[in-house]
Amino acid sequence: MLFFAVVMLIIGLIHFYLWKRLVRDPLRPGPARRVGTVVAVVLCVLVPVTLGGVRAGYVKWLSWPGYLWIAVMFYLLVTLLALEIPRLLALRLWARGPRTTEDDGMGGSRPAGSAIGEAAVSGGTGSLRGGSAPATEGALTGGAAGHGTEPPLSGATTGHGSEPARSDATASHQDDPALSGATTGHGNEPALSGTTTGHGRDSFFVGDSAAGAGDADATAEGTGKGRVVTADGGPASGTDPAPAGREAAGVEGGADASRSPGIDRRLLLARGTAIFAGLTAASVTGYGVKTATGAPQIDRVQLPIAKLPRSMDGTRLAVVSDIHIGPLTGVDHAQRITRVINSVNADLVCVVGDLVDGSVAELGRFAAPLGGIESRHGAFFVTGNHEYYSGAEEWIEEVARLGIRPLRNERVEINGLDLAGVNDLTGEQQGDGPDFARALGDRDTTRPVVLMAHQPVAAKEAAPYKVDLQVSGHTHGGQMVPFNMLVKLQQPVVSGFGKVDGVPVYVTNGAGFWGPPVRVGAPPQVTVIELRMA
Structure with a gap:
């Protein structure tokens, strides 16, 4: 639990x-x-x-x-x-x-901080930047005074008259709005400004700086929020009382004051x-599915064996493990593996466990093609941990019926070579564990011995019996990189050749898959070991 x-x-x-x-x-x-x-x-x-x-x-x-x-x-x-x-x-x-883009006031966008079309002004008590405002809505400035019905955008400008002024430290009379900061104007036109004073009959905007309103984000550095009043102190009719909802400017020196709809960099x-x-995950998984469900690769290796009889020099062992016939594999899986095994013309075939993931009743028909395995001296089988999850006894009988001989803590002699097999370590939980003494204890030590054991770690118990070579599976080579690094914590050899307490061990990746039908960095394989005289 x-x-x-x-x-x-x-x-x-x-x-x-x-x-x-x-x-x-x-x-x-x-x-x-x-x-x-x-x-x-x-x-x-x-x-x-x-x-x-x-x-x-x-x-x-x-x-x-x-x-x-x-x-x-x-x-x-x-x-x-x-x-x-x-x-x-x-x-x-x-x-x-700042944000990655800003609205340009005409339905488009531009990089943040662009000065084109902005109401970015400075002077007086503060400076404003980073935003934009339509010409009909006026300017937000640091220190300004203005009167009129048209919005001056100004920088250090003085204007008198009925028309707004546009200059830097210049007085002028023009028909167009002026671009400036720190504006003073007297006339008949309204002005939107920070720190504003005015004398006249028309309304004007009063405030030290503009703060964000509406949906846009803006902050201001100043003494207060702007408001629109008439000369007698009352609110102006028909005027916008606050810059709420405008695409207004950010404030220099404050927090990110952009009120534009650009994408925030953190979100991007x-x-x-x-x-x-x-x-990345989808691509790697797709590649892994293609690899796992394809035909196994042939892994060829030559290994020297002491005391190997000359008659057995060059003997080829086809080692296959972890076929994992299951509900995802179908009958084609066993057929592909059988074709690959038969293509190498092996002298011996060693099936080193984890043949199935289910009962004989459920999967027997999917395993049937394994009965077609061909080799010079026969095919042999030892249990893996998954046999004990799937009904080991009935599968041992089924494998024998298919013409593959189970080695249950026993050995056979083949032309001066001993081939031994032990049950998987998991079998101990069901009273059917490995018995190394029975399989190896009373043999003729003048003959070399090859041990079939599902898990590489079994070599630790085989070491006292002077085993010349152990062939194993179980690890799947890690199956899905970087999972192989975790497998190393549990098994002394993950893939290929290694030595465990002096015992030479060769671990094949396995021909199938367990769980996800995915193999990345550990392709399915049938290993062909050619025994050579040392």
């Missing part, structure tokens, strides 16, 4: 992390985020249902979607974790900047990260 609770906790934490990076961070609150949250919850539930229900023989129709999601989930997790450090650096060095970074992780 505790193990189940730990597994569920881990699954939940993984999906919470994926939800945060793929849903919460890149999506604003709204329907899209709600849909993403629902999908994350459903996928979280799918994982334990697949691992438990499908293996128990229920909801078999969930096998493909469930196991594929487990593979995608794994590579999403790996990719996002690998991106965490670059992401943190980008947040610190880049994403704190989150979306880029989510897209990259999604494409």
Whole structure:
């Protein structure tokens, strides 16, 4: 019960992390985020249902979607974790900047900070920047006074008359609005400004600086908010009392004052990260499916064996493991593997465990093509851990019926070579564990011996018996990189040749897959070991 609770906790934490990076961070609150949250919850539930229900023989129709999601989930997790450090650096060095684009006031966009068409002005008590305002709405300035019905945008300008002035430290009379900061004007036209005084019959805008209003984000540095009044102090009719909803400017020296609809850099970074992780996980999983469901590769290796009789020099052993016939494989899987084995013209075939993932009644027809395996001295079989999950006794009988001889803690002598086999270590839980003394204890030590054992770690118990070579499987070569690094914690050899307590061990990747129909960095294989005289 505790193990189940730990597994569920881990699954939940993984999906919470994926939800945060793929849903919460890149999506604003709204329907899209709600849909993403629902999908994350459903996928979280799918994982334990697949691992438990499908293996128990229920909801078999969930096998493909469930196991594929487990593979995608794994590579999403790996990719996002690998991106965490670059992401943190980008947040610190880049994403704190302004928005990526701004509205230009005419339905278009431009880079943030552009001065074209902006009401970016300075003078008096403060300066405003980064935004834009239509010419009909006027200027927001640092220190200004103006009168008139047309909005002067000015910088250090003095104007008197019925027309707004546009100059720097210049008095002028023109028909167009003036671009300036710190404006003083007297006339018949209204002025929008910060720190404004006016004398006349028309309304004017009063305030030290403009603060953000409406949906846009803007902050101001000044003494107060602007307002529009008449000469007698009352509100002006027909005038905009506040710059609410305008696409107004940001404030120099304050926080990010952009009131434009541009994309925030943090949001852009989150979306880029989510897209990259999604494409990477989908691509790697697709490649892995193609590899796992294809024909096994042939892995050829020559190994010297002491005391090997001359008559056995060059003997070829076809070693295959972890075929994992199951509900996802069908009959074609065993047919492909049988064709590859027969293509190498082996002298001996060693099937070193994990043949099936289900009962004989369920999968017997899928295993039938293995009865067509051909070799000079026969085919031999030892149990793996999955046989003990699937009814070991009935499968041992079925394998024998197919013409493959089980070696149950026993050995056979073949032209001066001993071939021994032991039950898998998992069999101990069912009273059918390995017995090395029985398989190796009373043999003629002048002959070399090759031991078939499903798990590489079994070599530790075989070491006292001077085994010349152990052939194993179980690890799948890691099946899905970088999972192979975790396998190394449990098995002394993950793939290929190694030595365990002085025993030479060769581990084949296996010809099938377990769980997700995916293999990345560890292609399925049939290993051909050619024995040579030392």
